[in-house]
Structure formats: C-alpha cells, structure tokens
Amino acid sequence: xxxxxxxxxxxxxxxxxxxxxxxxxxxxxxxxxxxxxxxxxxxxxxxxxxxxxxxxxxxxxxxxxxxxxxxxxxxxxxxxxxxxxxxxxxxxxxxxxxxxxxxxxx
Amino acid sequence: xxxxxxxxxxxxxxxxxxxxxxxxxxxxxxxxxxxxxxxxxxxxxxxxxxxxxxxxxxxxxxxxxxxxxxxxxxxxxxxxxxxxxxxxxxxxxxxxxxxxxxxxxxxxxxxxxxxxxxxxxxxxxxxxxxxxxxxxxxxxxxxxxxxxxxxxxxxxxxxxxxxxxxxxxxxxxxxxxxxxxxxxxxxxxxxxx
Numbered sequence: 001x002x003x004x005x006x007x008x009x010x011x012x013x014x015x016x017x018x019x020x021x022x023x024x025x026x027x028x029x030x031x032x033x034x035x036x037x038x039x040x041x042x043x044x045x046x047x048x049x050x051x052x053x054x055x056x057x058x059x060x061x062x063x064x065x066x067x068x069x070x071x072x073x074x075x076x077x078x079x080x081x082x083x084x085x086x087x088x089x090x091x092x093x094x095x096x097x098x099x100x101x102x103x104x105x106x
Numbered sequence: 107x108x109x110x111x112x113x114x115x116x117x118x119x120x121x122x123x124x125x126x127x128x129x130x131x132x133x134x135x136x137x138x139x140x141x142x143x144x145x146x147x148x149x150x151x152x153x154x155x156x157x158x159x160x161x162x163x164x165x166x167x168x169x170x171x172x173x174x175x176x177x178x179x180x181x182x183x184x185x186x187x188x189x190x191x192x193x194x195x196x197x198x199x200x201x202x203x204x205x206x207x208x209x210x211x212x213x214x215x216x217x218x219x220x221x222x223x224x225x226x227x228x229x230x231x232x233x234x235x236x237x238x239x240x241x242x243x244x245x246x247x248x249x250x251x252x253x254x255x256x257x258x259x260x261x262x263x264x265x266x267x268x269x270x271x272x273x274x275x276x277x278x279x280x281x282x283x284x285x286x287x288x289x290x291x292x293x294x295x296x297x298x299x
Contacts, residue, residue, distance in 0.1 A: 006174040014166070014183060018190035022197075029197040031204075 036065045036094050043087050044075060051076040064091075067103035080106070111242045113298055118246025121297055124222045125254045126288040131222030135255055136280065138213045145259035147206055148213065149252030151195055156223050156251075159188050160244035163227040164237050184227045185218075192218045222251055258284065 041061035052074040054060040063069040064087070072084045084106050091102040124130045131152070138148040163184050171177050196214055199207040207214070217223060226247050230240035261283055270279050 003175050007176045007179050010170055010174060010176060011179065011182065011186070014186055018186060022190055022193055025194050025197055029201040031201050 034062075034065055036091070037061050039090060039094075040064055040087055043083060043090065045077040045083060047077045049077060064104055065102060069104060072104060072106050107238075111238060114239055114242035115246035115249070117298055118243050119250035119253070120291070120294045123250045123254060123291050123294075124225075124247045125251060126284070126291040128225070130225045131220050131251055133216060134213050134220060135251075135258065135284070136277070137216075138210060139255055139259040139262055139280075141209075142256065142259045142263060144206075144209050145255045146252070148210060149248075149255050151199075151210075151214070152217060152220065152222065152251050153245075153248040154195060155188065155191050155217055155220075156226050156248040157241070157244050158191055159184070159223055159227050160230055160240055162187050164230055164240050167231045180231060181224075181228065184224060188223050188227070189218045222247065254287070258287065261287075 037058070038061075041058050044057040044061060046057050048056040050056065052060045052069070054063055054069075060069060060075060064072070072078065072087060075083065078084055088104070088106065091104060095101050118124075122128060125132065125135050134148050134152070139145045166183060166187070167177070167180055171179055171183065192215060195217075196207075199210070199214065226244050230243055235243060258280075262280055265279055265283065274282070
C-alpha cells in the first residue's frame with residue numbers, strides 16, 4: 001500500500017487513541033472551576049494584604065463566592081464605591097447554579 | 107546485561123549529562139530553579155514524561171512505523187505521544203496539587219517542547235538501541251536532569267542570600283554558576299571506558 005495512506009492511518013489512529021485516553025482522563029481528573037471567583041478577585045484591590053483573614057485576594061474571592069465570607073467590609077483597602085458595590089452588583093447578576101443568591105453583605 | 111544496563115544509566119546521568127553536556131532542556135533548568143521544591147517537582151514531572159514517552163515511542167517506531175515503511179514520520183509521532191503525556195500530567199497536577207500547578211505555570215505545558223524529552227525519544231531510535239538500552243538511556247537522562255536542576259536550585263537559593271556584585275545579580279550569576287557546573291561535569295569524562 002502507498003506509504004502516504006499508511007502515514008494517514010497511523011497518525012489518525014494514534015491521534016484518536018490519545019484523544020480518547022485524554023477525554024477519559026479529563027473525566028477522572030475533572031475539577032469544577034467557578035468562573036465567578038476569578039471575576040470577583042479582579043474587582044478586589046489585589047493588594048494581597050491579608051487583613052480579611054484569608055490567604056490573599058484570591059482566597060477571599062473564593063470565600064465570597066462560596067458565601068462563607070459574610071461581610072465584604074472585611075476587605076480593609078476596599079472602598080464602597082469602587083470595590084463593594086461592583087462585587088454586590090456582579091453577584092446579584094450571577095447567582096449560584098441552583099438559583100439562590102450568594103450569601104454576602106457589605 | 108545488567109552491568110551494561112547500569113553503565114548506560116550512569117553514562118546518561120553523569121557523563122553525558124542532559125543539561126550540562128548536551129545542552130538539552132535549558133529552559134526549565136533556568137526557569138523553574140528558583141525554589142528547590144519547585145525544581146524537584148519539575149524534575150519528577152520530566153522523569154515521568156521521558157520514561158513513559160520512551161517506553162511508548164520505541165514500540166511504536168519498531169512495530170508500526172518501520173513495518174509500514176513510514177519511519178520518516180517519527181518526529182511528529184513522538185510529539186503526539188509527548189504532548190498527550192504532558193496534558194495528562196497537567197490534569198493530574200491541577201486536580202491533586204493546585205498550588206504546584208500554579209507555581210510551575212507555563213513551564214508545565216512547555217515540557218511538551220522540552221528538547222530533553224524529544225531528544226531522548228529521537229536518540230533512542232536514531233542510534234538503534236534495544237528496548238532495554240533505550241529505557242536505561244531514558245531513566246539515566248531524566249534522573250540526571252532531576253539531579254542537576256535540584257542541585258542548581260539549591261545553589262540559587264544560597265546565591266539569593268549572598269552578597270553578589272550588583273551587575274551580576276539574578277540571571278547573570280545563575281548563568282555563570284551553570285557554566286561552572288558544566289565545567290565540573292567535564293571531570294566525569296572517562297569514568298567508564
């Protein structure tokens with residue numbers, strides 16, 4: 001048979017095989033990521049001062065989205081106009097998957 | 107046979123060291139050697155990829171590509187294997203060690219084009235090694251990489267704390283250190299006759 005045909009078959013076969021393997025691995029190693037954490041972290045001052053009691057702004061953002069943080073004002077460098085209100089607004093528009101609002105106050 | 111296997115490992119590990127003698131895989135060597143634990147995990151990831159990639163690439167070359175008369179397709183096939191393995195290790199780290207995943211950053215997917223990995227797979231089949239010998243080569247090379255990147259990171263941690271002339275701070279002194287390590291490794295030449 002023509003080598004070009006073999007080249008096609010072998011590469012396509014290997015590609016399919018690895019593709020399937022990776023698809024299965026993706027199912028096994030699946031990590032649920034919440035896009036809102038990233039967005040909220042962008043709106044925080046990103047000073048990573050730690051005065052909120054969490055590990056950096058990313059940690060605080062994760063706690064806010066999970067509804068564990070309680071009050072946004074734990075973020076000391078944050079301002080009402082530029083930090084708290086935009087985050088509240090954003091979370092109002094992006095509720096949890098089951099439709100319940102995110103548990104957070106200023 | 108066993109002696110030849112061990113000698114091949116030592117040869118690939120120390121005498122023809124992948125970073126300091128053959129100059130493969132310099133990019134993670136300089137990029138991920140600022141902290142010892144990151145360097146260690148980078149080395150382990152590279153060991154995983156090199157050994158598994160060699161174990162897969164050798165049979166593919168000898169039992170599929172050569173009989174089908176398409177040995178010229180070797181490079182792209184190896185890249186396919188390596189890229190899939192790196193993707194796998196990326197998923198694994200993302201799930202089980204997010205902090206490590208974040209600290210390795212872009213250097214993790216860059217293992218795909220790490221010339222140490224492709225160099226081993228390609229070298230194994232180009233020089234017509236047997237399967238056992240190519241595994242010895244893979245193990246020796248990757249362990250050599252781990253040793254060097256770890257030793258280098260330990261030196262760099264101490265360099266950070268030492269009084270380096272201002273114009274040499276950071277990367278310049280690291281490159282000088284790498285050059286001195288390379289010189290030191292010339293001393294291993296002639297270890298095996």
